[in-house]
Structure formats: C-alpha cells, structure tokens
Amino acid sequence: MTARTSTDAGRDIPEATVARLPVYLRALTGLAEARTATCSSEELAAAAGVNSAMLRKDLSYLGSYGTRGVGYDVEYLRYQIAREIGVTQDWPVVIVGIGNLGHALANYSGFRSRGFRVVALLDADPSRHGEVVAGIDVQPFDDLEEIVAEHGVAIGVIATPAVAAQDVADRMVAAGVSSILNFAPTVLSVPEGVDVRKVDLSIELQILAYHVQRKNGIVEAEEEPA
Amino acid sequence: MTARTSTDAGRDIPEATVARLPVYLRALTGLAEARTATCSSEELAAAAGVNSAMLRKDLSYLGSYGTRGVGYDVEYLRYQIAREIGVTQDWPVVIVGIGNLGHALANYSGFRSRGFRVVALLDADPSRHGEVVAGIDVQPFDDLEEIVAEHGVAIGVIATPAVAAQDVADRMVAAGVSSILNFAPTVLSVPEGVDVRKVDLSIELQILAYHVQRKNGIVEAEEEPA
C-alpha cells in the first residue's frame, strides 16, 4: 500500500533526488519565463539534462503532481518543488571571510532570486570593517552570535582561509547555525545534525585533469615536432 | 589473477574514487607539511574525512603502495596520487568572464600550488580589456582559439552570465578544450568526449535549505512570541 495523503506527502526523499530538485526548479523557472504552461517529463528532463525516467521517479517522491496523457503544469510543479525544498520564503544567510571570494559572493545577485538573503558580511580583519559591499557593510566576526540570534540564521557560508575555517565553523555551530557551505579547502568536523557542503575548485579541476590525462593517454601523442 | 605491472597499474578507476583522490592528495600534503613520514590508512582517512576501508579500496585501484603492518610513506603516496591525477606538471587553464567571480578566481593563489596555471583571462566586454588581474591582462574573448592553440589548453573555466555560457562552451570545444568547469547556472550541452563539471552555489544552498527545513519540521516550532 503506497497510498499517501496529499498533506503528508511521503517523508524520505533520497539524497540524490534532493540534489536534483534545485536543477528541476531552475529548469521550470526557465520554462515559466518562456511562457510555457505545461510540459512533459521528456521536455523537462531535457531542460534539466537528465533522463526522463529519473525525473519522473524523482518527482514521484514529492507526490503525484502530473496528469497522465498531459504532463505537468509548469507553475504548479514549480511551486511544489520550491515548497519541498523550502525556498518559498527567503532564508537568511551570513557570509564569513570577505576577501576575494567573499566579495564575489556578496555581489552575486543570484542568491536573492533563488530563496536566500545575505543578512551580514563578517570578517576578522578590522581593516575591512565598515566597507560596504553590495549595500551591506562588513562587520566584526565577533558579531556573529548576535546576528545569528537576531535573524534566526540557519545557513552560514565560510570563505576564509583554510586555517581559520574550522574555528569559524565551530563558532557558527555554537551560535546556532545548522548548515554550512564551505569554500575553504579543509575537511570540517562538525557535530551530528549539522550539515556541511563543500565547494572546492581545485578538486574540480583536478578531477577534470585526470580525465584529460586519460583521454590523452589513449592517443599517446609525442610532442616536440622535428 | 589480479597481477598488475607497476607501469600499467590497472586502468579503470571508478568515478567516485577519482573524485576522492584530490582529497587524499590534499590530506597527504598536509601531513607532509607537518613532517609526517608515514601514516596508516586510519590516520589518512581521518584527515580526509572518510572511512578507512574506503580509503584503502580507493588506493588499491592505483596499485599497492602501502606496507602491511606499517602504513603508507606519505611522500611516496603523495607522488603516486599526483601522478595518477596528472598534476605532477602544471595544466594551462583559461578563464572566460572576468566579472565578480572571474576576478576572485584569477586572484586565487591555490590553483598554482595544486597543478594549474592560468594562462589567459578572456572577456567579451571591451571595457575590461587591458585590465591587469593578478599579473595577467584581460584579453578579448576572440583571442580564445589562438591562446588555446598556443598553450595547448585543455581545461577552460566559464564564469560568464548564464545566457553566454553555452556559446562560450561551444567556442571552447571548437578551439580544442576538452574539459570545462562551469560556474554559470545553466545545463551545458557538449559533444561526446568533452567533460563538464558544474559548480552551482544556489543549488548547494538549496540543498542545505531542504535539510534545514526537514530538521525544523521535526521540531515544528511556531514563531511569533506573544
């Protein structure tokens, strides 16, 4: 018996599916902007760059939001996915470490439109305090606890050097942050119940390098023309 | 019979393992800097944030570089992994789109130390040309083909707005780039044989948001204190 009420909607979405829901959401937003009212799983899958069978299975975890013989209502499905992810309202976010990368992140307009609102920029370096980046001024890192409490921040972004990352993470967790996006090239250790996702550019490039080397190795070209 | 010559060393490393090798490499570099001569799979696994059994299995795909009862020679294993990934020499890389993010990437010193060398910064906007970022001057995007050919660039980074990303990717592929790191929030379509990895901050945040919502949902707190 797999009957589900529409309200409870089956709690336990596979992690792999969760990671793809934002991709679907983005694809649906694109379709909506193109004034598309409905779409088939085939079309949406193409827009999201996945197999249509996988798309349908992923969506089936949320509920039964399509119509057989017709497809999905773009706007309706978009809302359902947004609700499932939890981005129907904005999440307050703090960014710690306003250096090269922190500046880019603070200036990035894409967060706002996708369910996030940067409420504070924090840095330990006093010479950075008071600088205004994207309309927000950089504050002392020690204001962390106060800001987290005031805004109910659950998500923190770490863009400090690697050596500082673990300390920053510890402080964040102690202040009440339960999810961390880490750009520093370090393995963070956090208590049970705290989520960490890392973004590591060097690792991405190294993975690409491996594949390039493999491809080249098959051709095995010698260089240095005579 | 699983005998392998040390030179051929078994071609066909699982993708999941490939994605972890850079993590091990980084952990080993850390151990080397701390003047650690040898380490056990347990120690290295802890430093890399993975299970020790998984670490050993991963390493076993490269060959048999440990010593039973002793562990791994840090420097030796580090070199072997670097060689397997292909970062014993530097890879030339081009970055296209020198806006907020492109500037941060160009200024990032971590690439150099991890096997990559930025050989060119390209942008379509003429007003950016000639600007010097991290010692490299921004050039017209149309120089792409020439630069790729001259330096033998195999890896390209896209940091342009989403609308331009597919065009940039097409040009890169046509010029001979076979691996792309994409920061633009778009699904790129590329020919067979070209690798694309995407880094999408909004998606990462949305995945975190989902989990935060789930955690909160279990407690199910009402807000607005009286």
Place this chain on the structure above:
DNA sequence: CTCGGTTTGTTCTCCCGTTCACAAACTCCT
C-alpha cells in the same frame, strides 16, 4: 460512450559504491 493516442507513476532489474571482515604480509621484540 468508446477507442486510439499520449504521458505519468511505479515496478523490476542491474550496476555501482560503500562497508564489513579477514587472510596475507610486514615489523619488532625476545
């Protein structure tokens, strides 16, 4: 109302990745 065409939701199967558990291999001490 019925029938053909279409598309979803789901089941089944296969494959990859992870973890367990242990034999093989090495070191060190006596």
Place this chain on the structure above:
DNA sequence: AGGAGTTTGTGAACGGGAGAACAAACCGAG
C-alpha cells in the same frame, strides 16, 4: 628464528541509485 601485534589489500555482503519497461490514467475525436 619465532611469535605477538599491526596494518594492508581484497573478497563478499549490502544498500541505494539509475534505466527499462509497462500498466494505469487521462484527453479528445467520433
């Protein structure tokens, strides 16, 4: 040299994710 203690490398069990395939459900025409 032998034995106790350690640690690797790997075979086997396990779990979850991905794709194929199909029945159920819907639409529209006649």
